[in-house]
Amino acid sequence: MTAILAIDQGTSGTKAIVVDTDGRTVAIAEETVRPTYLPGGGVEQNPHELLDSVLTAGRRAVAEAGRPIAAVALANQGETVLAWDPATGTPLSPAIVWQDRRAETVCTELADRSAALAARTGLVLDPYFSAPKMAWIRRNLTREGVVTTTDTWLVHHLTGEFVTDAATASRSLVFDLDNATWDGELADWFGLGDERMPRIAACDEIVGTTRAFGREVPVAGLIVDQQAALVAEACLDEGTAKCTYGTGAFLLANTGPNAVRSSAKLTTSVAWQAERRTLYCVDGQVYTVASAVRWLQDLGLLQSATELDQLVPADSEGVLCVPAFAGLAAPWWTPDATASFTGMTLSTRREHLVLALLQGIAAQVTELAALVGRDLGRPLTRLRADGGLTNSAALMQAQADIAQLPVDLYPNAHATPLGAAALARRALDPALSLEEAVGDWKPSTVYEPRWSADRAQEYRTTWAQAAACAAKGEHS
Structure with missing residues (x-):
């Protein structure tokens, strides 16, 4: 029976579950990750710890399931960013967590453009989102490599690809909400106009393949954690x-x-x-x-x-x-x-x-x-x-x-990875509707x-x- 490994990489931990075609959970593994809280509103994570948690939790879940998997899905934190070398995958900065407030200065400088940003991106001008933190990294930590959300870096390690999904991209403040594309002018406002931006993939798209968890399988079902729960429910x-x-x-x-x-x-x-x-x-x-x-x-x-x-x-x-x-x-x-x-x-x-x-x-x-x-x-x-x-x-x-x-x-404690798994299921079988991929559930x-x-x-x-x-x- 076809099973999917769905990984929820969160702020305080990574959860990996293996689910079968009926959405039943076959195996679960969790790994703790520990953010570092710094003076001045800084919140950082060790990128190596994030990657290790994904690989370890995923491999443990697959081993416990005792059956082959057909795909890997990944839900992510949404707005956590880092700089890294696209040639080697080596991190060039800590991961700056969505809770980090140090990019407040970047937002203050753009305060007169907050209405325009809201109109074009649907977001409030705030350090919570990706672009201000990306700009802060470029000003304060490194000009080298690329600077992206953590999902792009993790997927690169799994597949070698350079992608993000549309839901994650939309949490950046440099995304044209109506056309679902990067907005070069907004990137310029943040001093990010010359940055190499990842390709935006659909959430039900196969973005590459990986051997990280055993035999080579597709990677699909990329999405932000809260939106993944919206799908699952x-x-x-x-x-x-x-x-x-x-x-x-x-x-x-x-x-x-x-x-x-x-x-x-x-x-x-x-x-x-x-x-x-x-x-x-x-x-x-x-x-x-x-x-x-x-x-x-x-x-x-x-x-x-x-x-x-x-x-x-x-x-x-x-x-x-x-x-x-x-x-x-x-x-x-x-x-x-x-x-x-x-x-x-x-x-x-x-x-x-x-x-x-x-x-x-x-x-x-x-x-x-x-x-x-x-x-x-x-x-x-x-x-x-x-x-x-x-x-x-x-x-x-x-x-x-x-x-x-x-x-x-909702009768299950794992809404986020189950939502990612449903999207991966549709990627494997495009004839399947998203409604069919999610399946029926009854409130507990x-x-x-x-x-x-x-x-x-x-x-x-x-x-x-x-x-x-x-x-x-x-x-x-």
Whole structure:
């Protein structure tokens, strides 16, 4: 039976899974990678460690599966970049991680062009994206070799090719969103006009072959991690959306063939190129989710995330939390915002704080869902959910209650590699539709709203006032 090795190369680890034609997981292997956090907002990774993690996890998964694989798929971090020698594949710089803020100076210099960049790329001018970090490497580290996202370097080591996929390219700030091509003028703005840029491949395209995991097999299914999860959760039609609850929360909604420019400064990217079509998505972020739960643990209010549902009371007794532990994204865009708890009295107990934090996360995701609905021209009707914190029934029920939407839980912990595997499956068999490649899935749980619409609206209004104060630094 045909099996696919799907590799999810992430910020804190690399996961490799072998899946069969029915999407069943045959084997899993994970390798930890450790970013280095530097003064001044720097976040770096050792490129050799990234490559070793991909090769080691992949080989372990193939060995455990005990069956031949037909293809290798790769999902990537999206905006992490490095310089390297295209003749030898040798890294010429550390990998500068998507979280790195040192390219702020590059963005400041281009502030007067932020509106033009947003119009042409669908993105906000921010060091989060690839081009500012690429420019920073060229100014501060090396002028040698090429400078690309990590996926291009990893694929080069696997196949010898020089490619990226359309979804990853669209996260760069030098990509023409409407035409799905590199934009030379925008590259010039970042001082990258003379750079050799990788060929942009479709996500369901075979880009080369590799012997890294045994016999020679095709490499296909290249895509950004969050978009890969959008594929896996079958958000294939315009207006369908998913939220991943991990370190942060990432809400993505399929906008179909329309590269919608967000009215609320959400970002717009290529969702994927497949079946000879380019589909787009809008996305918004909640910066601290699992990291906020870890904060509760660090304070001793919680032993582990598994304890969340045992502690949560029926009501927060008026306590509200704005979980802006690392600032606020859309629609506030205030990176300096700080978290707040309000409404506390002498009767407030730790369980009220825990519930308030979970409700605060759900409220922030709800605001994103409302903004996405505005950009789509119609409200969302349901929300699909994946990620580690979907294990908390209290969080998922709060999400359904506050958003007044049913929440469908994805039944597998490996949405990202499964999405990449589906795209690779289509690359091997172009007669297969993406819908067929993804296959059917049924939610492991559906959370229906229990709150009345009036109660949800009252909560959202009160929470929004607290969030506005947090955004302005006016904690009461």
